[in-house]
Amino acid sequence: xxxxxxxxxxxxxxxxxxxxxxxxxxxxxxxxxxxxxxxxxxxxxxxxxxxxxxxxxxxxxxxxxxxxxxxxxxxxxxxxxxxxxxxxxxxxxxxxxxxxxxxxxxxxxxxxxxxxxxxxxxxxxxxxxxxxxxxxxxxxxxxxxxxxxxxxxxxxxxxxxxxxxxxxxxxxxxxxxxxxxxxxxxxxxxxxxxxxxxxxxxxxxxxxxxxxxxxxxxxxxxxxxxxxxxxxxxxxxxxxxxxxxxxxxxxxxxxxxxxxxxxxxxxxxxxxxxxxxxxxxxxxxxxxxxxxxxxxxxxxxx
Amino acid sequence: xxxxxxxxxxxxxxxxxxxxxxxxxxxxxxxxxxxxxxxxxxxxxxxxxxxxxxxxxxxxxxxxxxxxxxxxxxxxxxxxxxxxxxxxxxxxxxxxxxxxxxxxxxxxxxxxxxxxxxxxxxxxxxxxxxxxxxxxxxxxxxxxxxxxxxxxxxxxxxxxxxxxxxxxxxxxxxxxxxxxxxxxxxxxxxxxxxxxxxxxxxxxxxxxxxxxxxxxxxxxxxxxxxxxxxxxxxxxxxxxxxxxxxxxxxxxxxxxxxxxxxxxxxxxxxxxxxxxxxxxxxxxxxxxxxxxxxxxxxxxxxxxxxxxxxxxxxxxxxxxxxxxxxxxxxxxxxxxxxxxxxxxxxxxxxxxxxxxxxxxxxxxxxxxxxxxxxxxxxxxxxxxxxxxxxxxxxxxxxxxxxxxxxxxxxxxxxxxxxxxxxxxxxxxxxxxxxxxxxxxxxxxxxxxxxxxxxxxxxxxxxxxxxxxxxxxxxxxxxxxxxxxxxxxxxxxxxxxxxxxxxxxxxxxxxxxxxxxx
Numbered sequence: 051x052x053x054x055x056x057x058x059x060x061x062x063x064x065x066x067x068x069x070x071x072x073x074x075x076x077x078x079x080x081x082x083x084x085x086x087x088x089x090x091x092x093x094x095x096x097x098x099x100x101x102x103x104x105x106x107x108x109x110x111x112x113x114x115x116x117x118x119x120x121x122x123x124x125x126x127x128x129x130x131x132x133x134x135x136x137x138x139x140x141x142x143x144x145x146x147x148x149x150x151x152x153x154x155x156x157x158x159x160x161x162x163x164x165x166x167x168x169x170x171x172x173x174x175x176x177x178x179x180x181x182x183x184x185x186x187x188x189x190x191x192x193x194x195x196x197x198x199x200x201x202x203x204x205x206x207x208x209x210x211x212x213x214x215x216x217x218x219x220x221x222x223x224x225x226x227x228x229x230x231x232x233x234x235x236x237x238x239x240x241x242x243x244x245x246x247x248x249x250x251x252x253x254x255x256x257x258x259x260x261x262x263x264x265x266x267x268x269x270x271x272x273x274x275x276x277x278x279x280x281x282x283x284x285x286x287x288x289x290x291x292x293x294x295x296x297x298x299x300x301x302x303x304x305x306x307x308x309x310x311x312x313x314x315x316x317x318x319x320x321x322x323x324x325x326x327x328x329x330x331x332x333x334x335x336x337x338x339x340x341x342x343x344x345x346x347x348x349x350x351x352x
Numbered sequence: 353x354x355x356x357x358x359x360x361x362x363x364x365x366x367x368x369x370x371x372x373x374x375x376x377x378x379x380x381x382x383x384x385x386x387x388x389x390x391x392x393x394x395x396x397x398x399x400x401x402x403x404x405x406x407x408x409x410x411x412x413x414x415x416x417x418x419x420x421x422x423x424x425x426x427x428x429x430x431x432x433x434x435x436x437x438x439x440x441x442x443x444x445x446x447x448x449x450x451x452x453x454x455x456x457x458x459x460x461x462x463x464x465x466x467x468x469x470x471x472x473x474x475x476x477x478x479x480x481x482x483x484x485x486x487x488x489x490x491x492x493x494x495x496x497x498x499x500x501x502x503x504x505x506x507x508x509x510x511x512x513x514x515x516x517x518x519x520x521x522x523x524x525x526x527x528x529x530x531x532x533x534x535x536x537x538x539x540x541x542x543x544x545x546x547x548x549x550x551x552x553x554x555x556x557x558x559x560x561x562x563x564x565x566x567x568x569x570x571x572x573x574x575x576x577x578x579x580x581x582x583x584x585x586x587x588x589x590x591x592x593x594x595x596x597x598x599x600x601x602x603x604x605x606x607x608x609x610x611x612x613x614x615x616x617x618x619x620x621x622x623x624x625x626x627x628x629x630x631x632x633x634x635x636x637x638x639x640x641x642x643x644x645x646x647x648x649x650x651x652x653x654x655x656x657x658x659x660x661x662x663x664x665x666x667x668x669x670x671x672x673x674x675x676x677x678x679x680x681x682x683x684x685x686x687x688x689x690x691x692x693x694x695x696x697x698x699x700x701x702x703x704x705x706x707x708x709x710x711x712x713x714x715x716x717x718x719x720x721x722x723x724x725x726x727x728x729x730x731x732x733x734x735x736x737x738x739x740x741x742x743x744x745x746x747x748x749x750x751x752x753x754x755x756x757x758x759x760x761x762x763x764x765x766x767x768x769x770x771x772x773x774x775x776x777x778x779x780x781x782x783x784x785x786x787x788x789x790x791x792x793x794x795x796x797x798x799x800x801x802x803x804x805x806x807x808x809x810x811x812x813x814x815x816x817x818x819x820x821x822x823x824x825x826x827x828x829x830x831x832x833x834x835x836x837x838x839x840x841x842x843x844x845x846x847x848x849x850x851x852x853x854x855x856x857x858x859x860x861x862x863x864x865x866x867x868x869x
Contacts, residue, residue, distance in 0.1 A: 254603075280606075
């Protein structure tokens with residue numbers, strides 16, 4: 051069975067340090083689609099236990115409503131990750147983010163640990179989803195296998211910081227230095243039918259540069275972006291919001307395909323353009339984006 | 353006697369025509385006679401009104417026990433004038449003084465000791481903070497402190513309820529005849545609006561400056577015709593604390609979110625159209641509102657006819673960009689505003705009576721479309737408290753809050769739902785300083801609530817797709833997060849009286865019982 055939230059809308063994933071309860075206590079007010087409680091880089095080595103403790107109690111006590119809660123665990127080369135998963139699953143996190151993922155085997159190991167934790171804490175097995183962060187050239191080259199590795203896998207995210215260093219480059223405004231990795235990971239995600247998210251943009255003073263990058267993300271076909279500050283959320287949502295014309299068009303396409311399908315017709319034309327079932331997911335996604343932006347109140351969103 | 357915001361006002365205070373608050377427009381149409389000051393004619397041509405020092409001014413003015421002295425607060429936390437004058441008063445053995453200031457802050461902490469020693473026995477002010485607030489809250493002041501809004505203070509002067517024996521007016525520049533301005537010296541504050549009524553209605557007026565300029569210092573904010581004496585001192589204030597060099601725009605995502613939501617509310621109302629008028633206070637969310645409103649105005653292609661209130665960089669920038677036609681200015685918060693007022697075309701100084709006195713023939717606030725204000729507390733009846741802290745101690749200022757709220761067509765309160773462990777939205781505010789009937793919308797980080805008395809605004813917001821909740825739901829959320837606060841423990845003794853802007857009694861503040869652990 052496909053997890054009901056596997057393909058949910060994830061335009062924005064807001065990073066929050068699990069070492070800082072003040073950040074975690076109510077970040078849902080900024081309305082990101084997802085938050086990522088970070089046990090990894092944002093937490094000092096000596097504070098891993100304390101952060102895990104805060105994380106668990108945040109998961110248990112703060113009502114994040116519709117906002118998805120994902121936990122970035124420590125890397126599989128650390129002594130922390132298994133305990134990170136236990137705390138996350140016990141707290142009821144919706145997903146786990148694997149950092150610096152380089153192989154399908156890591157996904158398999160994480161999924162096994164999650165399953166064990168779900169059983170240990172009496173949570174429905176299969177409830178906790180997984181995503182992987184691709185942060186190295188090897189990860190990019192193995193992206194396809196990573197995307198197809200597990201049944202809990204809902205998406206992959208590119209992490210630019212380490213990747214740019216490994217590629218002997220840095221951030222450039224046009225994004226050419228990331229074009230190939232972004233393209234390869236996107237291809238792998240699409241081939242596997244999972245979502246794909248772009249890396250964070252770290253210069254909070256350069257909102258124009260951020261806007262440019264998000265625009266490029268949208269044009270390339272990303273599902274969303276990791277963000278590090280609530281101020282970035284509205285911009286991503288705005289850019290990912292379809293135009294009125296796109297919404298009307300999508301509504302007609304969804305309606306027409308469903309009507310034709312109900313009558314057993316597979317291929318047909320609408321306004322002179324050929325349509326078939328392959329157009330349905332894209333059109334439905336447009337309506338879901340419009341609904342999230344408060345621009346669509348119809349009943350065609352699945 | 354219970355007033356219309358449900359506060360029980362002790363009958364002992366209802367003397368000399370004092371009434372309890374009966375609604376914002378209760379005194380509309382009241383006929384009264386303005387008082388006149390007792391002045392000494394200056395017929396004989398005088399070369400100079402200069403006196404060598406403050407002591408000489410105190411002697412010449414005939415200040416004696418029991419008199420009322422007034423001050424303005426344009427130098428804010430950088431003010432030296434109150435302390436300089438009061439130190440002389442104390443040194444001369446004068447006692448039983450009432451200080452009638454437009455506001456008092458932590459700069460005036462030394463006055464707290466004078467309250468304890470009986471040198472100061474009365475206070476009438478718009479703001480009360482620091483050690484003075486603590487002294488009054490703990491019952492050290494002999495008579496109840498009278499708290500008034502900025503407009504209410506001028507009303508009290510112009511109706512004769514507050515008679516000023518001697519006004520000490522700190523002025524960044526003055527000539528030897530007393531023509532005074534808010535700019536041109538080393539302690540620039542921009543405008544002298546708060547002191548204008550004092551100059552007209554006080555029996556004696558002393559200008560205190562640290563920058564004497566050539567006669568005539570024109571155009572003056574305080575005119576020589578009202579001034580008895582001029583005293584030059586080394587410094588009237590600390591320029592660093594009078595006006596900040598530049599007001600930094602908030603980067604706090606919470607404040608920015610609230611500001612953005614506030615502008616969404618503004619833009620959803622029918623008043624947001626070409627030629628609208630607008631006031632914001634200082635402070636994070638209010639200032640940030642300016643930035644977002646600018647973007648929304650550009651998007652709609654509209655301009656603001658006039659802005660008012662405490663002025664800072666962002667408002668001045670919008671004037672210079674042509675987005676605002678006029679700024680009417682009664683207080684400046686930063687150097688950008690100080691430099692602009694009376695210099696930039698369209699940026700004018702006004703008196704506080706023009707700004708907000710409810711009992712003149714029509715103040716600027718009455719013409720406001722929007723005002724965006726903060727709150728220490730707001731309760732489920734939309735009553736706002738901006739004067740007592742959650743510990744019951746006086747630590748705030750009604751300022752122009754009640755005036756602008758009463759005048760504006762749409763009054764928006766912007767405040768975080770909780771501060772630390774204290775709920776901002778609560779069942780019943782400690783002290784009512786702005787009645788809920790004047791508050792239309794509450795914007796918090798957790799949601800927006802509209803006063804049920806404004807179904808038109810509820811409909812306008814719904815039409816714009818803005819989700820709202822009830823103020824009760826916000827209160828419940830706040831209590832769920834931080835718990836229900838224990839009631840404060842007060843003695844019966846009234847230590848401060850909160851006057852509504854029309855002079856009726858809105859609330860009283862009682863002496864706080866010391867916390868016993």
